[in-house]
Amino acid sequence: MIDKAEKMLASRNVNPTPTRVLVLSCLLKDARAQSLKDLEVTLYNSDRSSIFRTLKTFEEFKVVHSIEDGSGRVKYAVCEEGCNCDPEDLHYHFYCTNCSITYCLLDSPIPTVKLPANFKMSQANMVIKGLCDKCT
Amino acid sequence: MIDKAEKMLASRNVNPTPTRVLVLSCLLKDARAQSLKDLEVTLYNSDRSSIFRTLKTFEEFKVVHSIEDGSGRVKYAVCEEGCNCDPEDLHYHFYCTNCSITYCLLDSPIPTVKLPANFKMSQANMVIKGLCDKCT
DNA sequence: TAACCTTTGCAATCAAGTTGCAAAGGTACA
DNA sequence: TGTACCTTTGCAACTTGATTGCAAAGGTTA
Ligand SMILES: [Mn+2]
Ligand SMILES: [Mn+2]
Ligand SMILES: [Zn+2]
Ligand SMILES: [Zn+2]
Numbered sequence: 078m079i080d081k082a083e084k085m086l087a088s089r090n091v092n093p094t095p096t097r098v099l100v101l102s103c104l105l106k107d108a109r110a111q112s113l114k115d116l117e118v119t120l121y122n123s124d125r126s127s128i129f130r131t132l133k134t135f136e137e138f139k140v141v142h143s144i145e146d147g148s149g150r151v152k153y154a155v156c157e158e159g160c161n162c163d164p165e166d167l168h169y170h171f172y173c174t175n176c177s178i179t180y181c182l183l184d185s186p187i188p189t190v191k192l193p194a195n196f197k198m199s200q201a202n203m204v205i206k207g208l209c210d211k212c213t
Numbered sequence: 214m215i216d217k218a219e220k221m222l223a224s225r226n227v228n229p230t231p232t233r234v235l236v237l238s239c240l241l242k243d244a245r246a247q248s249l250k251d252l253e254v255t256l257y258n259s260d261r262s263s264i265f266r267t268l269k270t271f272e273e274f275k276v277v278h279s280i281e282d283g284s285g286r287v288k289y290a291v292c293e294e295g296c297n298c299d300p301e302d303l304h305y306h307f308y309c310t311n312c313s314i315t316y317c318l319l320d321s322p323i324p325t326v327k328l329p330a331n332f333k334m335s336q337a338n339m340v341i342k343g344l345c346d347k348c349t
Numbered sequence: 350t351a352a353c354c355t356t357t358g359c360a361a362t363c364a365a366g367t368t369g370c371a372a373a374g375g376t377a378c379a
Numbered sequence: 380t381g382t383a384c385c386t387t388t389g390c391a392a393c394t395t396g397a398t399t400g401c402a403a404a405g406g407t408t409a
Contacts, residue, residue: 094374094387113365124389129366131387147281147338149397150365169326174335185326190305190318195346199310202283202340210331230356230405249396260358265397267356285366286396 078102085155089138096123100131101140101155110144110152110170110179144179146172146204152179167201173209180209214238221291225274232259236267237276237291246280246288246306246315280315282308282340288315303337309345316345 082101086093103119104111116128132153135141139162144152160166169185172178187203218237222229239255240247252264268289271277275298280288296302305321308314323339 092386096388126367126390127388145281145283145340171328171332171334180329182326182328188324190321190341192307192318192341193316193346195349196307197343197349198341199343201342202338204281204338205326205328205334206336206338207332207334210329213331213333228355232357262359262398263357 078105081105085140089140091134091138091140096127097131097134099123100128101135104141104153104155108180110146110154110181112148112150112152114150116153144170144181144204145202146170146179147206148172148177148179154179154181157183162200164198164201167203169203169205171209172204172206173212174206175208175212178209179204214241217241221276225276227270227274227276232256232263233267233270235259236264237271240277240289240291244316246282246290246317248284248286248288250286252289280306280317280340281338282306282315283342284308284313284315290315290317293319298336300334300337303339305339305341307345308340308342309348310342311344311348314345315340 079098079102082098082105083093085101086097091097099120100116100123103116113125113129113132116132117123117125120128132141132143135153136143139156139160141153142156142160142162144154146152156162157166164187167187169182169187171180171182173180182205187201190198192198215234215238218234218241219229221237222233227233235256236252236259239252249261249265249268252268253259253261256264268277268279271289272279275292275296277289278292278296278298280290282288292298293302300323303323305318305323307316307318309316318341323337326334328334
C-alpha cells in the first residue's frame with residue numbers, strides 16, 4: 078500500500094512526505110470513505126491539523142474526493158485512476174444510517190440532471206441513505 | 214402566508230404556536246431553502262433554540278425537509294402538499310457556490326439508483342453544485 | 350385555584366473544522 | 380560546511396453551527 082501510495086502521489090505531483098504517504102496508505106487500505114476523525118484515530122502519531130492539511134492538499138490535487146454524507150463529518154475516499162472530479166467522473170455514495178459507513182458506488186455514475194435555464198453544474202454531492210448489507 | 218402556514222400546520226397535526234407560524238410563514242415567503250441562521254436574522258425576536266426546535270418538529274411532521282448542501286449550514290425548505298419524504302417524494306437540489314443559495318429542483322425527482330445487493334434506500338440528499346442563473 | 354403538559358428564552362456546552370505561529374526538515378548554492 | 384530559503388509539521392487557540400439543561404411562561408382542564 079505504501080508503494081501504491083507513493084506512486085499515486087507522484088502521478089498527481091504531490092510531494093510524498095511521510096505523513097502524506099501514511100494518510101494515503103490508510104485511505105487505500107480500506108474501501109470505505111474515512112473522516113478526519115477516523116484517520117486521527119488510526120494515525121495517532123500524526124497531528125490532527127497535519128492530517129487535515131494533508132486531506133486539503135489531496136483534494137486540491139485530485140488524490141481524494143470528499144463526501145458530505147450528513148453525518149456531520151466529511152468523509153474522504155481515494156479517486157479512481159484518471160479521475161478529474163469533473164461531473165462525468167462523479168458517482169453516487171451510500172451512507173448507512175445504522176453503522177455510519179459511507180460507500181462509493183463506483184458503478185453508479187451520476188446522471189445528467191435537467192437544470193433551470195442558465196444554471197451551470199460544476200460539482201455534485203449525491204448521497205443515498207439507508208441500510209447497508211451488514212445492517213439490513 | 215400566515216393563513217397558509219396555519220392551514221399547513223393543522224394538516225400536519227402540529228400545534229400552531231406563534232413561533233411556529235412565524236417560522237413557517239418565513240419559509241413559505243421565499244422559494245429558497247433557508248438555514249437556521251437565516252431564520253434567526255429574520256425572526257430576531259425569537260430565540261435561536263426555539264427556532265431550532267421548531268425546525269426539528271417540522272422535520273418530524275414532514276412540514277419541511279432539510280438539505281445538507283455542504284455549506285456547513287443545514288437548509289430547510291417547505292415540503293410539497295402530500296409529501297411524505299419517501300424516496301419517491303425526493304428531488305434534487307442546487308447549491309450555488311457563488312451566492313450560497315440553495316434551490317429545490319422540484320421538477321427533478323431523483324431516479325432509482327441500482328444499489329449493491331441487500332442495500333436498502335430510505336432517504337437521500339442529492340445536491341448539484343455550480344452557478345445559478347444570477348451568478349453565471 | 351391547583352395540577353399538568355407544552356413551548357419558549359437563556360446560557361452553557363459540544364464537536365468539527367480551521368488557523369497562527371514557531372520549530373523541524375530539506376534543498377540549493379556560496 | 381554554512382547560510383538562506385521553502386515546505387511540512389505539531390501544538391494550542393479559536394470559530395462556528397448545532398444541541399441541551401433548566402427554569403419561566405402559557406394554556407388547558409378539573
Ligand atoms: Mn466516492
Ligand atoms: Mn427541496
Ligand atoms: Zn451499515
Ligand atoms: Zn448564485
